[in-house]
Amino acid sequence: xxxxxxIKTNAMRLLDxxxxxxxxxxxxxxxxxxGIQIADLLGLPHEIVYKTLVAQGASRQYYVFVIPxxxxxxxxxxxxxxxxxxxxxxxVRELTAVTGYIRGGCTAIGMKKPYVTRLSDTARxxxxxxxxxxxxxxxxxxxxxxxxxxxxxxxxxILQ
Numbered sequence: 001x002x003x004x005x006x007i008k009t010n011a012m013r014l015l016d017x018x019x020x021x022x023x024x025x026x027x028x029x030x031x032x033x034x035g036i037q038i039a040d041l042l043g044l045p046h047e048i049v050y051k052t053l054v055a056q057g058a059s060r061q062y063y064v065f066v067i068p069x070x071x072x073x074x075x076x077x078x079x080x081x082x083x084x085x086x087x088x089x090x091x092v093r094e095l096t097a098v099t100g101y102i103r104g105g106c107t108a109i110g111m112k113k114p115y116v117t118r119l120s121d122t123a124r125x126x127x128x129x130x131x132x133x134x135x136x137x138x139x140x141x142x143x144x145x146x147x148x149x150x151x152x153x154x155x156x157x158i159l160q
């Protein structure tokens with residue numbers, strides 16, 4: 001009988017190539033569900049589950065912001081953190097073309113192109129956080145510093 005092969009996402013392949021440790025958490029998912037529902041589904045505290053948001057600056061450059069699922073991004077703080085006058089959220093219909101990921105499966109790790117990435121400084125004191133694994137139904141547990149290493153990001157004060 002053939003072994004079932006674990007499906008690897010781009011994010012997992014990148015983490016493997018960088019020898020960054022992570023754990024995979026999977027759940028059944030047909031359609032998009034938000035991060036709070038995913039945390040509840042996996043029995044995880046909301047404060048360690050983070051969502052990935054993509055915005056575009058006044059310069060037309062794209063930026064990635066990773067924040068707790070219950071939090072709101074402060075667009076002014078986000079813009080300041082990347083040296084922009086302003087940023088606006090990317091429309092969901094543009095997400096796949098820009099990142100290579102779909103809504104609900106978007107992660108800062110292994111996007112089509114490397115984008116300037118900021119992780120909420122609330123993650124700094126956590127041993128591990130949970131982020132999307134690059135497709136619906138897959139989450140990754142890793143150290144915040146390792147997430148930043150994988151996407152060449154920085155911590156920033158970006159929450160309302």
